[in-house]
Amino acid sequence: MRHVFTQRGTEYQSKTFARALIFVLLLWAATLLGPSLQAQESPYIVTYDHYLEEPGSLEVEYFSTFGTQRGGNDFHAFWAEFEYGATAWWTTEVYLDGQTTFNDSTIFTGFRWENRFRILQREHFINPVLYIEYEQISGADKILKEIEGHDIEESNADPNSLARQEHNHEIETKLLLSKTFNGWNIAENTIATKNVTGGNPWEFGYAIGASRPLALKARAKRCSLCPENFVAGVELYGDLGDRHSFGLHETSHYLAPVIAWNLPSDWTLRLSSGFGLNDNSHRLLLRWGVSREFSGFGSAMARLFGARQ
């Protein structure tokens, strides 16, 4: 009896994941029909700078993270992002998360809805952006896009069947500070997260990034391997405990060289290899991603919904 129940539960989970996958593929296919725009993307995977999506543009992204796990199985976490520039000062984004734990299972782990608001109208010495995100994810989520509280390696060692029983509804806020000077971008993110499902305290984290294109001047000819198409940098991110135990005790930290390749064919490829800086960190978080930006998506949607032409 118990076996049958487990089998049916697994079937149910598989169907849910398959539906989510089909949904993502359909959205992806729909966006392929629209015009594209050459991206000028930063190489960061965890850190945010102050640049928002261009108004009316949709960026479709896929990211993967391979993580090593001591005391458990290694994992491959992945997520799809749909980032839309609602206005020049507001970007909204939906994430769909999943993961495969080797020798265990592949599961859908939840969704996130993120919003970023530019506070100041013009460029200043430092440019602040407010970030607010709602997350509905299970305890099995391992994308490690943000690391906060006491998010240490050990907490990702549980098998999926156990970890997915934990359901989190989180409000995540960030203050993004960023500046670009002489081609260099420096960005700092302060993270504060509250799990609203229980009496959990506010949790904190940080991310810092620096990056620069390999060349600042553009060449007159269209080229794929021109140095200005590559942006290289480094990210440092980790958690800072919670309201009751703020600090570095039982926290994990990563240093990750990053590189982005902005192709003239409208695609951007990113690669990052994060190295754990202490015993609480995963030894390696190897991340890669691919994205494509589609301009005019908002206008197409407006036409679809019957806006005046």
Next chain:
Amino acid sequence: MMFETVRGTTSQLRLYRVKSSLNMTERNPRRGCPFKLPALAVVLSLAVIRVAAQTKSGPVSEPVKNGDPVYAELAKAPKKAAARRNPLATDPEAVAAGEKLFASHCAECHGELAQGGKKAPSLVAAEVQHASPGSLFWLLTNGVVRRGMPVWSKLPEPQRWQLVSFIKSLAPVPASTQGGDQSPHP
């Protein structure tokens, strides 16, 4: 007898399935249909898209015209910024590189020939062509966020100057014909 046994087994199986599904719902209420929530999020996002697309400055269908407040932003450039010279003014490749950048980043809103479009004004207008290179550079850097033009400081400074070189290479056209299909070339 055999038939009854099979029927009995089938009924038990059905009963078990109902109980199982009830059990699953009771244990994890959100698992009743977890796909609903992502779908809801996407529907909400689409609604946001629609609202945003319809509430952008100006009607969707009409090209931005001369005298547009966006042009007035050029006059807001600080004197020091407006007085800056284009360091790539004599670079023979600057215009061609700027044209490439324009096609990638600007043409979607300003039109392929910079003649203006539904979302952004003409760049061959006299207001733009008579503006100093420093003012154009300042506007590119800071954008006009309230009116839909993003900041372009993410492009390195030399690339913004290349864009200025390209924009300044476009010949101005009479005000009466702007917003149409005229060519910006001399």
